[in-house]
Amino acid sequence: MESCNCIEPQWPADELLMKYQYISDFFIALAYFSIPLELIYFVKKSAVFPYRWVLVQFGAFIVLCGATHLINLWTFSTHSRTVAVVMTTAKVLTAVVSCATALMLVHIIPDLLSVKTRELFLKNKAAALDREMGLIRTQEETGRHVRMLTHEIRSTLDRHTILKTTLVELGRTLALEECALWMPTRTGLELQLSYTLRHQNPVGFTVPIQLPVINQVFSTSRAVKISPSSPVARIRPLTGKYIPGEVVAVRVPLLHLSNFQINDWPELSTKRYALMVLMLPSDSARQWHVHELELVEVVADQVAVALSHAAILEESMRARDMLLEQNVALDLARREAETAICARNDFLAVMNHEMRTPMHAIIALSSLLQETELTPEQRLMVETILKSSNLLATLINDVLDLSRLEDGSLELDIGTFNLHSVFREVVNLIKPIASVKRLLVSLNLAHDLPEYAVGDEKRLMQTILNVVGNAVKFSKEGNILISACIAKAESLRDSHIPEFSPLLSDKHFYLRVQVKDSGSGISPQDIPKIFNKFTQNHATANRNSSGTGLGLAICKRFVSLMKGHIWIESEGLGKGCTAVFIVRLGIAEHSHDSGHHFIPKLQANHVQASFSGLKVLLMDDNGITRMVTKGLLVHLGCDVTVVTSGDECLRVVTQEHMVLFLDLSITGMGAYEVAVCVHERFPKRHERPLLVALTGNTEKATKENCLRAGMDGVILKPVSLEKMRNVLLELLEHQAPREVQ
Amino acid sequence: MDVGQLQRRLVDYTASLFREGFLDDQFTQLQQLQDESNPDFVFEVVSLFFDDSEKLLNDLTIALEQPGVDLKRVDAHVHQLKGSSSSIGAQRVKNVCIAFRNFCEEQNIEGCVRCLQQVKHEYALVKNKLETLFRLEQQVLAAGGSVTMME
Numbered sequence: 001m002e003s004c005n006c007i008e009p010q011w012p013a014d015e016l017l018m019k020y021q022y023i024s025d026f027f028i029a030l031a032y033f034s035i036p037l038e039l040i041y042f043v044k045k046s047a048v049f050p051y052r053w054v055l056v057q058f059g060a061f062i063v064l065c066g067a068t069h070l071i072n073l074w075t076f077s078t079h080s081r082t083v084a085v086v087m088t089t090a091k092v093l094t095a096v097v098s099c100a101t102a103l104m105l106v107h108i109i110p111d112l113l114s115v116k117t118r119e120l121f122l123k124n125k126a127a128a129l130d131r132e133m134g135l136i137r138t139q140e141e142t143g144r145h146v147r148m149l150t151h152e153i154r155s156t157l158d159r160h161t162i163l164k165t166t167l168v169e170l171g172r173t174l175a176l177e178e179c180a181l182w183m184p185t186r187t188g189l190e191l192q193l194s195y196t197l198r199h200q201n202p203v204g205f206t207v208p209i210q211l212p213v214i215n216q217v218f219s220t221s222r223a224v225k226i227s228p229s230s231p232v233a234r235i236r237p238l239t240g241k242y243i244p245g246e247v248v249a250v251r252v253p254l255l256h257l258s259n260f261q262i263n264d265w266p267e268l269s270t271k272r273y274a275l276m277v278l279m280l281p282s283d284s285a286r287q288w289h290v291h292e293l294e295l296v297e298v299v300a301d302q303v304a305v306a307l308s309h310a311a312i313l314e315e316s317m318r319a320r321d322m323l324l325e326q327n328v329a330l331d332l333a334r335r336e337a338e339t340a341i342c343a344r345n346d347f348l349a350v351m352n353h354e355m356r357t358p359m360h361a362i363i364a365l366s367s368l369l370q371e372t373e374l375t376p377e378q379r380l381m382v383e384t385i386l387k388s389s390n391l392l393a394t395l396i397n398d399v400l401d402l403s404r405l406e407d408g409s410l411e412l413d414i415g416t417f418n419l420h421s422v423f424r425e426v427v428n429l430i431k432p433i434a435s436v437k438r439l440l441v442s443l444n445l446a447h448d449l450p451e452y453a454v455g456d457e458k459r460l461m462q463t464i465l466n467v468v469g470n471a472v473k474f475s476k477e478g479n480i481l482i483s484a485c486i487a488k489a490e491s492l493r494d495s496h497i498p499e500f501s502p503l504l505s506d507k508h509f510y511l512r513v514q515v516k517d518s519g520s521g522i523s524p525q526d527i528p529k530i531f532n533k534f535t536q537n538h539a540t541a542n543r544n545s546s547g548t549g550l551g552l553a554i555c556k557r558f559v560s561l562m563k564g565h566i567w568i569e570s571e572g573l574g575k576g577c578t579a580v581f582i583v584r585l586g587i588a589e590h591s592h593d594s595g596h597h598f599i600p601k602l603q604a605n606h607v608q609a610s611f612s613g614l615k616v617l618l619m620d621d622n623g624i625t626r627m628v629t630k631g632l633l634v635h636l637g638c639d640v641t642v643v644t645s646g647d648e649c650l651r652v653v654t655q656e657h658m659v660l661f662l663d664l665s666i667t668g669m670g671a672y673e674v675a676v677c678v679h680e681r682f683p684k685r686h687e688r689p690l691l692v693a694l695t696g697n698t699e700k701a702t703k704e705n706c707l708r709a710g711m712d713g714v715i716l717k718p719v720s721l722e723k724m725r726n727v728l729l730e731l732l733e734h735q736a737p738r739e740v741q
Numbered sequence: 742m743d744v745g746q747l748q749r750r751l752v753d754y755t756a757s758l759f760r761e762g763f764l765d766d767q768f769t770q771l772q773q774l775q776d777e778s779n780p781d782f783v784f785e786v787v788s789l790f791f792d793d794s795e796k797l798l799n800d801l802t803i804a805l806e807q808p809g810v811d812l813k814r815v816d817a818h819v820h821q822l823k824g825s826s827s828s829i830g831a832q833r834v835k836n837v838c839i840a841f842r843n844f845c846e847e848q849n850i851e852g853c854v855r856c857l858q859q860v861k862h863e864y865a866l867v868k869n870k871l872e873t874l875f876r877l878e879q880q881v882l883a884a885g886g887s888v889t890m891m892e
Contacts, residue, residue, distance in 0.1 A: 435752075435753075435756050438753075440745070440748060440749045442748065442887075444887070479745060479748075479749065622793075622821055622824045622825055622828075623789055623825070624786065624789055624790050624793055624824070624825035624828050624829060625824050625825060625828040627786050627789055628771065628774075628786055628828040628829065629828075631771070631774045631782055631786065632770075632774060634779070635773075635774045635776070635779070665820060665824060696823075696824070696827065717824075717827065717828070718766075718767045718770070718827055718828060719770075720766075720767075720770050721770060721773055
């Protein structure tokens with residue numbers, strides 16, 4: 001053993017201690033070598049480890065420590081210098097590395113620690129997110145439930161179904177024990193239990209509306225937790241449960257349509273609410289979660305909307321039912337009215353017929369009586385009878401006409417007629433009365449007034465006659481001037497007649513008739529009333545004025561039917577008055593259309609006969625009658641040749657003459673012989689002129705002789721214009737033998 | 742006198758002629774034939790009637806004054822006169838002519854003579870009346886009025 005400079009004297013190594021140190025060192029070295037291996041192994045395994053460099057350092061440090069301890073094994077026994085050197089080197093290295101590591105660790109450990117903190121933080125965050133996810137999922141589920149509930153609620157428009165469905169679905173979604181709906185009563189002072197989920201017959205429970213808990217719920221739109229012992233929540237008897245579940249109540253607004261203004265939301269003031277009470281199952285320790293409360297609020301709103309829809313629907317159904325009823329009632333009323341009108345018309349028709357028959361009898365027989373021998377007194381009486389019955393007949397006609405006019409069932413008889421002759425006839429009819437009153441009646445027809453027109457002749461005549469008759473009736477003296485012309489466009493747009501807007505066309509013209517009299521006149525304030533039914537001009541109505549007052553009313557209606565207008569002007573009492581009317585008439589065409597069904601006596605249905613240029617031959621030896629007949633024929637437009645004897649006639653007659661007029665009273669060669677000669681000369685019918693005999697002889701034998709002699713017609717003298725025209729027309733149309741009276 | 746009054750007089754006069762039977766409807770027919778193309782038709786016809794009738798009456802007078810009255814000829818004349826008077830509407834003349842013809846048929850010369858007197862009388866009357874009528878018409882036309890369709 002060498003002596004050393006150690007401070008302490010080395011005592012002889014204890015064998016046992018030495019052994020233990022030896023073993024410990026061995027194991028330490030082993031441990032020290034295995035730790036890095038493990039580290040390396042695990043680091044290799046892990047994907048991410050940011051501190052490899054540190055690990056290397058650490059590994060080196062440990063390896064060197066291990067090496068040191070390992071080498072220490074050799075120092076227990078005597079060892080060579082090399083071992084000492086190696087030992088020293090190892091130690092030195094270890095010292096260096098460990099210092100370096102220690103220094104490194106100063107930097108690293110805080111980092112490592114902060115990693116840990118961040119990890120903790122992230123974990124917390126993850127937990128929080130998890131929680132939130134849970135919440136969102138719950139909310140989504142709630143949303144889904146709400147949608148489903150809403151769908152269920154809104155899928156029906158029946159009030160009861162809505163409410164029942166609400167309760168059922170809510171009960172299901174939230175797993176409630178009980179769900180109840182309290183509706184306000186009609187008086188609005190109480191809430192009545194109307195619907196419950198499980199309780200079968202919710203009848204009779206009422207609760208005054210002024211309870212504080214109810215006010216509390218009604219005052220907010222949110223769901224409010226209430227005490228399970230409040231009157232609204234005590235629906236079911238407590239059956240021995242320990243803890244009743246929590247109860248929530250929410251208001252359900254009952255909306256009426258009128259609550260919604262366009263721009264504002266419904267006011268709170270006049271609202272009626274129902275109360276929905278929801279109870280969680282008892283003994284479940286469940287709490288009302290926020291999302292559940294929100295669900296309840298949303299549902300309550302939806303219910304309100306659904307209820308209002310249902311209410312609207314109910315109202316509209318009710319309105320429709322009412323309308324249906326009204327329709328039925330109206331229909332019935334209309335049918336009744338129609339029946340009444342029919343009945344009235346039937347009555348009128350029957351009465352009219354019944355009244356007319358005796359009237360006709362009276363009139364006819366009185367007329368006949370007039371023709372017989374009567375003393376002047378008797379004649380006067382008969383005339384009065386006749387006059388009165390005529391008046392009565394007119395009255396009956398007027399009344400019937402007026403009722404038909406008012407119905408609108410009167411139609412005009414449109415036909416072609418002679419306009420000029422209408423006026424002449426009116427004048428003829430009014431002549432007697434006017435001359436008795438010493439009134440001068442004059443008629444002035446304008447030059448361009450067409451002779452023929454298309455319209456209702458009878459009613460036009462009635463109108464003119466009525467107007468002229470009034471003029472005559474209300475005039476004691478003076479003259480009556482009737483003028484007729486075609487109304488010009490400017491005069492049609494008179495200020496008198498603002499509503500009258502006539503349409504001018506090629507097929508129509510407007511006839512303007514003016515009747516001016518110098519009689520008693522009408523005061524201006526009476527003028528509007530004149531056309532009213534049954535009113536008479538009271539100022540002038542006296543014992544002598546007769547009539548119903550219907551005349552002008554009827555005239556007005558006729559004039560309206562003829563698309564015209566009638567009015568009266570007067571400057572006042574005593575200053576006479578002027579009646580003017582304008583009616584629309586059709587322009588008559590020049591055709592032979594209505595010549596076929598010709599009856600000589602009637603003056604209606606005339607057609608403008610185109611006799612112009614018709615070549616006729618007239619044989620008459622009496623200068624006067626010849627002149628008159630010639631004048632007649634010329635007036636009709638014929639081209640007349642006159643001869644004074646039979647010989648001359650036969651000399652002159654040619655095929656061109658269409659008609660040959662033979663006066664039977666000529667001396668010398670008789671008319672019959674002329675006729676026979678003419679037949680011989682022109683055997684073919686279409687070459688021969690038509691032969692017409694003129695005679696004043698009414699004997700039957702004359703007619704037979706004429707026809708036997710081959711005459712085509714016989715005219716009795718005196719000949720009127722109409723008669724001649726009719727005969728010519730018939731002859732030319734039919735070319736057949738006719739006799740004319 | 743103004744037009745109105747003249748017209749009125751004319752109307753009254755014409756009415757009276759009709760009323761008294763001097764004229765009948767046939768005269769109205771004649772008036773109807775008078776128009777612009779024939780403004781004096783009535784006047785012409787009536788004038789012709791006057792001429793013709795005077796001639797006839799003369800002939801009748803002569804014929805009836807003969808010792809041997811040729812009733813056939815008389816009848817023919819009366820027939821003529823009847824025709825003319827009826828065609829212008831001289832009603833009374835026509836009526837007398839009818840009676841005249843009856844007497845001729847009955848060969849009653851006395852009756853015929855009486856009738857002739859009557860005819861002459863009636864003729865004179867109606868001529869007078871018609872002439873007055875025409876004068877009145879002239880007056881009305883001169884005063885500017887119209888004579889269309891008077892009564």
